[in-house]
Amino acid sequence: GEDVEQSLFLSVREGDSSVINCTYTDSSSTYLYWYKQEPGAGLQLLTYIFSNMDMKQDQRLTVLLNKKDKHLSLRIADTQTGDSAIYFCAESSNRGSTLGRLYFGRGTQLTVWP
Amino acid sequence: ETGVTQTPRHLVMGMTNKKSLKCEQHLGHNAMYWYKQSAKKPLELMFVYNFKEQTENNSVPSRFSPECPNSSHLFLHLHTLQPEDSALYLCASSQVSGYRTEAFFGQGTRLTVV
Numbered sequence: 502g503e504d505v506e507q508s509l510f511l512s513v514r515e516g517d518s519s520v521i522n523c524t525y526t527d528s529s530s531t532y533l534y535w536y537k538q539e540p541g542a543g544l545q546l547l548t549y550i551f552s553n554m555d556m557k558q559d560q561r562l563t564v565l566l567n568k569k570d571k572h573l574s575l576r577i578a579d580t581q582t583g584d585s586a587i588y589f590c591a592e593s594s595n596r597g598s599t600l601g602r603l604y605f606g607r608g609t610q611l612t613v614w615p
Numbered sequence: 616e617t618g619v620t621q622t623p624r625h626l627v628m629g630m631t632n633k634k635s636l637k638c639e640q641h642l643g644h645n646a647m648y649w650y651k652q653s654a655k656k657p658l659e660l661m662f663v664y665n666f667k668e669q670t671e672n673n674s675v676p677s678r679f680s681p682e683c684p685n686s687s688h689l690f691l692h693l694h695t696l697q698p699e700d701s702a703l704y705l706c707a708s709s710q711v712s713g714y715r716t717e718a719f720f721g722q723g724t725r726l727t728v729v
Contacts, residue, residue, distance in 0.1 A: 543720035
């Protein structure tokens with residue numbers, strides 16, 4: 502299996518909350534990240550969480566980490582049409598020999614309907 | 616300019632051509648990366664440079680040749696590519712500190728091999 506897994510698609514109505522889920526396999530993961538990619542653009546770092554935290558909130562974004570289940574989620578409150586994009590989960594850990602190595606999921610396409 | 620800049624944004628090349636992709640970061644970071652993003656496939660890490668030294672080469676075919684002349688610039692030299700190499704090539708940089716890696720991405724180069 503892959504190191505980081507996400508569901509591929511999510512559709513929500515404007516104004517509702519969106520929850521994008523991610524699971525990872527490496528228990529030594531130290532930092533977990535959420536990136537956003539809009540059409541024709543690169544990846545934009547949205548937020549990250551250190552593995553000794555359970556939750557992190559930043560305006561409309563809430564990240565929840567369940568380290569026991571190796572589950573990460575991103576909740577977007579009051580989702581807007583401008584939030585439509587692909588959201589990538591990523592993690593960095595101390596496995597392998599390369600510092601700075603990120604492991605990405607396949608991305609979740611979020612579609613927001615007006 | 617700020618951030619990570621990639622040129623060109625779009626490139627169409629024949630299979631016998633030689634071309635180069637350029638990436639420049641203005642963030643003072645110590646690591647730079649090349650990623651390949653193809654439709655329906657996970658983001659693929661191609662090369663990693665830490666302090667100008669190549670620390671990872673993920674079994675990338677020799678028709679892709681990276682060059683990192685200094686910590687701010689990264690090139691990807693292309694020659695005799697195949698149609699399946701058509702993809703979005705993303706450059707990223709980060710300041711690697713322990714296992715925390717907040718990668719900042721460029722807008723990407725959309726490459727089409729004909």
